[in-house]
Amino acid sequence: MISRWTVVVDRDDLTKTDVLHDELPGLPELDDCEVLLRVDRVGLTANNVTYGVIGDVIGYWRFFPTTAEGRGVIPLWGFADVVESTVDALPAGTRVYGYLPMSSHLVVRPKLTSSGFVDAAEHRTDLPSVYNSYLITTSDPAYDPRLEDLQVLYRPLFMTSFLLADQLVDNDCYGARTVVISSASSKTAFGTAQCLRDKGVRLVGLTSPRNVEFTKSLGLYDTVLPYDAAVDVEPTVYLDFSGSADVRSALHDRLGEALVKDISIGLTHQAASQDARSQFFFAPDQLRKRTADWGSAGLAERFGEAWRGFTAQAGDWVGIARHSGPDELIDVWQAVLRGRANPDTADVITF
Ligand SMILES: NC(=O)c1ccc[n+]([C@@H]2O[C@H](COP(=O)([O-])OP(=O)(O)OC[C@H]3O[C@@H](n4cnc5c(N)ncnc54)[C@H](OP(=O)(O)O)[C@@H]3O)[C@@H](O)[C@H]2O)c1
Known part of the structure; x- marks a missing residue:
């Protein structure tokens, strides 16, 4: 036994x-x-x-x-x-x-x-x-025994980061100039920011006051703000990893029509709040679409390239x-x- x-x-x-x-x-x-x-x-x-x-x-x-x-x-x-x-x-x-x-x-x-x-x-x-x-x-093919720690921590999260960023790029970021990301200090959020760098949008990270310095130190966001700060009013996509109803409402109130898309991915604040204004991100949908577009091998190749770029930096962050x-x-x-x-x-x- x-x-x-x-x-x-x-x-x-x-x-x-x-x-x-x-x-x-x-x-x-x-x-x-x-x-x-x-x-x-x-x-x-x-x-x-x-x-x-x-x-x-x-x-x-x-x-x-x-x-x-x-x-x-x-x-x-x-x-x-x-x-x-x-x-x-x-x-x-x-x-x-x-x-x-x-x-x-x-x-x-x-x-x-x-x-x-x-x-x-x-x-x-x-x-x-x-x-x-x-x-x-x-x-x-992506396994490297030296990267086991990074794999157990990031691989399940980074697939979501990769597919979410890809969905935005695939849709021309819904016409937005700015992407606002909550719980910006979380691994899935900053993985998404890394995938969106150099894609022609300004990246704004929202985080708790105590995590502002860390989030800035990543060098992945153009601007990092505490949750209660006001964002600029311009065409914006909101990527919500926090699930905070208060943060969502404040953004909708401030941005109004300029908030062109509100996508919900996580709930680090641990309150499952549903809001008709927000669209749930379902990674398998984008996975299915890209498997059809690129084939399984093409998708694996693109993910592998993004994953290698990410792990090359993640150990420093x-x-x-x-x-x-x-x-x-x-x-x-x-x-x-x-x-x-x-x-x-x-x-x-x-x-
Ligand atoms: N839909 C999907 O397919 C999918 C896939 C992967 C991950 N996710 C979701 O993405 C979110 C982030 O996951 P992760 O593993 O990347 O997180 P993580 O790296 O462990 O994130 C830690 C951050 O989350 C916030 N946080 C954690 N605990 C909190 C608490 N008790 N109260 C308030 N804030 C708290 C803080 O960020 P701030 O101070 O910056 O808010 C903290 O720095 C999770 O909700 C996860 O379920 C979704």
Whole structure:
């Protein structure tokens, strides 16, 4: 038997956490077609908090179910190693990247693909496929063992940055001269700013007063303002990563008709607010469009080029803080959840 730990959170109060311990059967008790993964290295950012805040709406609690009443397991992105396997193509020692639980181990039922596998476990079949795919590192052209920290932190976020910026450019920025970006200190926001540099629009970052200096230091925005400052009145697209109803209303009041597009991407302020004036950004739509326009290989090539440009700089923007084990994982969770984490430091946890 294999000892497993799992961090669970209270689904109605994300500040309440527990570490559960149980035992998993290893070989020979693993079912045919099952593989046991040992989770090794993950990143944790505000994006993971969003999975908890809207866990019921999108189904994020259903990826890694727990029997603990009223609790849930927060998904993370990272690397895991095959430790026991009934699948010849995935022998012990195979390293994979994908969606992982706050837990030391995960049993998957792999359906092989050209670059890895999809977890075909029954409880995941009707969940969005992008979260069910795992890449084998040796089959992933973008994998670089020296960049594992950057990959666990940024890769799931940068795909959104890349597609969002691409949607704007694809639509001539809706005729805007300025793009205003909230939670400008967040990784997904500044990744988007990096993709929009030199695209002929002025980039204005809105952030909390305490994060103004850091956001300026990135050198990615033309102007950085605290949330309560007034923006210039000119044709503007708003990219909202904060989800703040107050910031949205203030922008609409000030810009009026000059606010040509209002796009909602995130909710770092942790209040799910819906507003008919804002259009939700759904990355898979732009992904589908560009797959049709460029083909899968063309898209992968363009993303790869943007990703290499981003990772070449990202290491200078944000330092890495390392942590290990369930207790330190909980400490990081509490800091990120409460907005205490500093944007100049990103957290990587080894299990
Ligand atoms: N739709 C999609 O496909 C998609 C994909 C990726 C990410 N996202 C979303 O984009 C957002 C940013 O994610 P990330 O992982 O890039 O974030 P991150 O780098 O961890 O962002 C940290 C920043 O978020 C703000 N923040 C964090 N916690 C807060 C709190 N408790 N109260 C108020 N502000 C807080 C602060 O920025 P400021 O001071 O600058 O506000 C902080 O510097 C998330 O909501 C995420 O879900 C959406």
